[in-house]
Amino acid sequence: MNHISDNTPSSGQATVRKTEQKVRKSVIIIDRIADRVITIGGILVIIAVLGILIYLVKETLPLFQAGEITSSSEYQQELPEGGIISAGMDEYKTISYLILDDGSLYLFHTRTGTLIEQYKMDLVSSAIKSFSATIDRQHFAFGFEDGTVQLAEITFPYEILTSDQVPENIITLDDVDSRAGNVIYTKIPDGQFRKISLNLSVDQPIKVSESDESIIAIDYRVSGEAERKTKAFVTVDKSGKAKLNRIKTKFNLLTGQKKQTIQNSELPTLENKSRIHSVLMTDRADMVLIVTEDGRAYRYETSDFAAPILAEVSPLLAPGTKMTSLGFLNGSQSIVVSGSNAALDIFFVINDKKRGTADGKALVKSRSYGIPDAVVSDFTPSTRGKSFAVRYEDGSASVIHATSQKRLLEFKAREDKKLAEIVLSPRFDGLLTIYEDGLIRFTEFSVPHPETTFFTLFKKVWYEGYEEPTYTWQSSAATDDYEQKLSLIPLIFGSIKAALYSLLFAVPIAILGAIYTSEFVDYRFRNTIKPAMEMMASLPSVVLGFVAALVLAPIVETWITAVLAAFVAIPLALLIGSFLWQLLPQHLMIRWQNAQKLGLMFVVVMIALVVTRLIGPWLEDLLFEGNFKAWLNRDFGTAEPFIFLVLLPIVFMAVATLVGWLFKNYLSKPSPDSPRLYIYGFDALYWLVIAGLSIFFAYELAVLFSFFGIDARGGVIDTYVQRNTLVVGFAMGFAVIPIIYTIAEDALHAVPDHLRAASLGCGATQWQTAIYVILPAAVSGVFSAIMVGMGRAVGETMIVVMAAGNTPLMDWNIFNGLRALSATIAVELPEAVKDGTLYRVLFLSGLVLFAMTFIINTVAEIVRLRFRKKTMQL
């Protein structure tokens, strides 16, 4: 294929031109058409094939993008005197409301700002001293000067109507919304309308402070299902008394009656009478934080409702800093703290026995988002995921995702205007920014993937509820406030682990087998054994996976010691076999050197396998007290046995070299002319002594190693699970061995014969020729074979899906499972929502896999081309 000259086409055309009159027109036309079709078609096919990469990149790019503003509108509201306490909107972003500090509710249309309604809420007093809203902004608690608390709820009931159910006299607000009184009708696809309105219900006041002290801080949480709601709130009154209240509502479905039980308990009093900034409580009401204005947090453990304890006092801010805002993110695990020194941090409560707190937990700062000189005055969490919006004192605002620390959207400050309130829409697709002078700006945005950045995908991330930053893959959501953890590192690690362990098994077999086939058997034998190996390459991997998982895994589990012993026993048996072979009469050695010799090796391997099967339990008794798996679990025993097994071959080789080198001059070898039996007898004795020595040294070394605390358990070996990397390695070996074998054999075979001839002619044996002449010449080809094999192993899917157990762990334990990139794609992509984050992350996994194999294969290919050039020159 290297002899194609570049000028062929031109010489062809010359011929055509000369005989132009005789050529039929159709021939020329067809030739032209064929030329065009093949050129264009060929280029198109190649582009299409290469286009995969481009498509994959295109699909994954949105993961790294921030948010995008889709529309925005602005209007001025004539607000009555008084400050805004809170604001909110419905999930379709139709109606927005403001709660003002005189106890009135102000409703307006979100997109246009048209006033819908304004009225006073049914509150006992207008002296609102404290206020709290749940994260979904549906439930509110008002604390009054007279020590009472009143709870309220805002809902947005809606129904879908057909066009004939909509009343006639509606006022058009914008292109989709119309209004009739305080009801909004929205046009939705399929000719239908959505009717939506606001419904406010205010509960009876509850007397909290017996001494009529004013309620200065309150936090209110609602949990449980609609029929069995638990409302809990914690209050701090002016005298510093903190009270925990819980209202359980049981709704009897049969009678339709509500039953309310109110419980309350008092928190241990604060030791320090500093001014309280705010109070916080988790959704499950098992923890309360009271935070003073100088940033000191009093954490109470309230799992036992009747007897709360003060667990910890810890500063949240640097000394001398004033607290500006405090609150939970959705899920009430992350505490957002901001201070007057432009700090914006998130704290977790984690298990930490070292801190010596009363409940063994501690408040820990996990992330910081502060930018210099930008003091956060307030923040608002999103009900979707872990995003939140902050407003700064200078009037600017940002939307940030907590885990990824991605700044999704930035809103610039307007001149001299201070922000009074910011509201995120329930579906996290809109932001209402309300300025103190009544100017309101409504921005609609889309942030499809707030939670992913390069950082979250490839670096350690400190997730809620974890004690430290980790690489975690956990893509399925258990609850709503659960966060997907999409780190690709465990998956990449899994792929590499599977590939490395299987190559550890496959490479020796494939390469040694290839050298033997290429150099030591005759061509007829080679021509039968090679296609057989190639056939193995096309075994469907699903078959390999099935056999590995359902047949091999149980066998390996039962006979694990025997399997491990086989790694020592087979080489040992082959060494003994080679020794016995040399005792054969020479004419037999020569006559049997092909199939018969391989047959004998076959028998030896079989014998070794049978022997290991028989001595397996015995070995387990001897080394691992009869239970290898319990030994792995570190239930008992020392590290010695395994280290001994690993060291044995290494020490053996070391001792053999050392003895050979040290006693080279003192050891008088029998002369080649002595009787053969004498030579071999000497040989046998020699090696037996070395074996004895190496067993001794290996054992002593193992004792020494384990004395110094070196233990393989916890490293490459540990607790045994049935579907593990060892099994994967075996099965993948089946897939990879034939590939490496074929390419390596081809490479060895391609070394020109005159090299062999020269070497043999100089008196080298076949073995010397193979090792010192052929292998060095072919080494790059052999290397490329290993690389190609590695490429295949990294991307292999069905075997890892079926046999690897699919646990996304990061340890090198060969007896543990793994979760590979490919398996994750195969298992999770069919269920992933199109264009969702998981979907795109899985596309990214595909891209990573593509890149990994492409690099490996390119290296292999370049090495291979260089090799080819070299052999051409030889």
Added chain:
Amino acid sequence: MNLLKKPVKSGESFKNTSMAARGEPALWTMGGTLALGVLMIIAFLILVVWNGIITFYPGGIEQIILNDGSMIAGEIRRSESYRPSDDILKTVNTEWKEKIRRNKGVAERTLFKTGNYDLYNEDFKWVDEFNIRERTNPENIYYFERVEWGPFIGFIEKVELGGRTDIRPENLADRLESEHEKAVERRQKIGVIEKKKISDINHSLEEERLELKRVELAEGVDSDPYREAKQAYQEKTETLMAKYKKLQDEAENLKQENSQFKLTLKEIGGQKKTLLLSEIVRFYAANQLSLLDKLGVYFSRWLEFLTAEPREANTEGGVMPAIFGTLTMTLLLVMAVAPFGVVAALYLREYAKQGHLVSVVRISVNNLAGVPSIVYGVFGLGFFAYTIGGSIDTLFYPEKLPNPTFGTGGLLWASLTLALLTVPVVIVATEEALAAVPQSLREGSLACGASKWQTIKNIVIPKALPGILTGLILAMARGAGEVAPLMLVGVVKMAPELPFDGYFPFVHLERSFMHLGFHIFDVGFQSRNAEAGKPMVFVTTLLLITLVAVMNAVSIHIRNRLNRRFSAGHF
């Protein structure tokens, strides 16, 4: 070269060679690994082939009395050695305890297929060797394969054929046989009515509904054409419903008739179970079968396996739809891959200017052959199914939305994905075949006045054809065995319909399909009991590797028939 490789022959030179130089231990290590590799292949093939072959062979049924006096009956599946846990060992008597202790804590146990899943809630049972008091082979125990609930193993207690219970025992076997045949025929008839005819009506109903929707989308609800269409729709629906009713009655009658032929069976523990004759697929007195009978059962099971549809969550019955799906997909794959692969190779080898760019493209194409198949699956799902399929749906099938037609995995997308996966294989193979055609042939042709295309068509391609075919067959073999990308682009556990049927346009490439490879994964890993699915998996595996091996053997055969001079290995 072979002369050179022959070792030194005389014994003298052997003597003079030092041992290290001969490197016999190293040679044995190498040869040993080769032997190990071959041993692995052989062991693997024996495992798969043997298990695949014996699966359908009816074994005898053994009756076991356990130490606690309870009885079980079942077919022996296999035996194994294992280590009983300490809890189990506590229950063992001292004699056996001593034996196990001497055996390093290893005991033997046997797996019995006991069937009767509806009564026992399991159909396999491990029996420890030390737990067996007595084993016998009862003469009159039967093995029933049922349409539902898997096999039943037990005795015939009472027979009721067409209301008569007084059948003489000597006629019983024959009567049962002939009545069973009739009952099965009726069951199949019901099947045809319920599946084919009623689905015909359902199909027509759906067509009418879509027609109405189409009018609605085009004309709106308040238009005259819509009202007319609605009128017509209602009339047609009524006639169809009447037909439906008639068919249902017909099926009901057949069912009524079937219910008069029934057996009362008793399992080994004494529990009774009444079974309609029509619910039985096959039955035999397991311990009375002659070799010929056994072979009969064996081959009838194979026939069922190859021609019937799966039952029991795929763990029983046949794999016909999967065979059909695999073959159709492979065929489509070849139809897609052949022209594109060959055209690209022709361009690269015959038309493109051989320079750096082409070598880069060539390296890339070579590398693409090594890109994991799952990546192609990801691409196929995103690009073919969602992007292209989604656009086709909005353009041509708006009335079916939001249910996707082409906008989800299907046969067409699966074969295109696999075509993309195998196109590098074909390009590489074709290019090598084209390169192996001696330049002199081209030059000769051109010199005789043939145009370039004529040369390619008449000289180059015929000469390279075996190589191209080899590449195509290798692509087919790879495609047929590939499962991972299919899991993303349209393979399903149970396809309700084949891609071909009697409804316009007769070929439904958008439908999802079944595949032998996925069948293995599904039955082996997703069925209620891995043990129950195992025989099926082994047989399917045998079928799949036979298919792949045949394709490979053909391609190797073609390659070997090529003139050796043209052959090109990896180097």
